Amino acid sequence: MFLKRALLAGAVLAFAGLSSAMAETTLKLATDSGAKGSPSGDALDRWAALIEEGTNGEVQVDVFYQNELGSQAEVFDLLIAGDVDMMINWPITAYDERLGVLFTPYMVTSWEEALEAYKPGGWVNEMLVGIYADLGLKFFGPWPEGFNGIASKGKYAMTVEEAADLKIRVPAMFPMAESVQALGYQTATIDWSEVFTAIQTGVVDGDGANIIYWDYEYFRDTLDYYNQTKQQFVTGIMTMNAGSWEGLSPEQQEVVANAAVTVMEEAFRDARARDEGYIELAKKAGMTYLEPSDEELRGMAESVRAQVWPLMEERIGSEIMDTIRANASKL
Numbered sequence: 001m002f003l004k005r006a007l008l009a010g011a012v013l014a015f016a017g018l019s020s021a022m023a024e025t026t027l028k029l030a031t032d033s034g035a036k037g038s039p040s041g042d043a044l045d046r047w048a049a050l051i052e053e054g055t056n057g058e059v060q061v062d063v064f065y066q067n068e069l070g071s072q073a074e075v076f077d078l079l080i081a082g083d084v085d086m087m088i089n090w091p092i093t094a095y096d097e098r099l100g101v102l103f104t105p106y107m108v109t110s111w112e113e114a115l116e117a118y119k120p121g122g123w124v125n126e127m128l129v130g131i132y133a134d135l136g137l138k139f140f141g142p143w144p145e146g147f148n149g150i151a152s153k154g155k156y157a158m159t160v161e162e163a164a165d166l167k168i169r170v171p172a173m174f175p176m177a178e179s180v181q182a183l184g185y186q187t188a189t190i191d192w193s194e195v196f197t198a199i200q201t202g203v204v205d206g207d208g209a210n211i212i213y214w215d216y217e218y219f220r221d222t223l224d225y226y227n228q229t230k231q232q233f234v235t236g237i238m239t240m241n242a243g244s245w246e247g248l249s250p251e252q253q254e255v256v257a258n259a260a261v262t263v264m265e266e267a268f269r270d271a272r273a274r275d276e277g278y279i280e281l282a283k284k285a286g287m288t289y290l291e292p293s294d295e296e297l298r299g300m301a302e303s304v305r306a307q308v309w310p311l312m313e314e315r316i317g318s319e320i321m322d323t324i325r326a327n328a329s330k331l
Helices: 002-019 039-054 072-081 097-103 111-118 123-134 176-182 192-200 212-219 242-246 250-284 294-316 318-327
Strands: 025-031 059-064 086-089 137-147 150-152 167-170 186-189 225-227 233-241 288-290
Touching: 025 039, 025 072, 039 059, 039 086, 039 137, 039 233, 039 250, 059 250, 072 086, 072 233, 097 123, 097 294, 097 318, 111 123, 111 137, 111 233, 123 137, 123 233, 123 318, 137 212, 137 242, 137 250, 150 212, 167 176, 167 192, 176 186, 176 294, 192 212, 212 225, 212 250, 233 242, 233 250, 250 288, 294 318
Parallel strands: 025 059, 025 086, 167 186, 225 288
Antiparallel strands: 086 233, 137 233, 150 225
């Protein structure tokens, strides 16, 4: 199956290269999550348009949306290999567990803190620059979405005891599963492309990784509840293969980087309002939106930090965790 997908991805990329032969340089820009017309799909289109405009057409950008080049892991493989040049993606931590910094539970607890930490120059942003460089990737910065929660079918949980009866889908990103388990749930690691079927057939009772947009847009016919547990501040990442970056002229590099900053700034401006808008849409569609009290969230955060942060220290190192402890939200 992987070989078939790889051959298909290669054929699609080859065709794209032929279709853009008139440009001096062609860049392939992809995402692992988001169809054309979705917020992340629109961000891809925006980044591509700014690059083409800024280089007067010298650089053409071919855009590939969710599942067009394979699964989440397969497209990240293509980025690492340089077969895809740029991505807005939600990286798999199997490549480097230090990427788990992105998914540290209860690292920030408010939008204001999140934006200060993740924006260019912020303390989380600065940590990620070096980690991505070690992977052979140029790190531009975040594409923020918001705080995630637990979406479920048929029943929901507000306590650890209630959560024990629910099996929740998580992606293959450390410490996503560990964070949801620390809230009391059973977990199952399932690729994004298979989540709808898994919920529909009862393999899992819900999704425990995403902001409400994804659960409303893709699964609202199968999910009944969204519990805003806020265990992670979810953000995509804007990156480029280092070899592809070095292959650009200094002028082209400036255009690509400036375009990324523009897309990031627009995302920071729009993400909170978009998230709040989808909460209302989910309610109108019949999904029950649950918001724990400040006291309940504090209890969740204290419990999850106590269980998960020591695991993170073992796997990503004390230096990174010392930085997180020094800067994380005060509970």
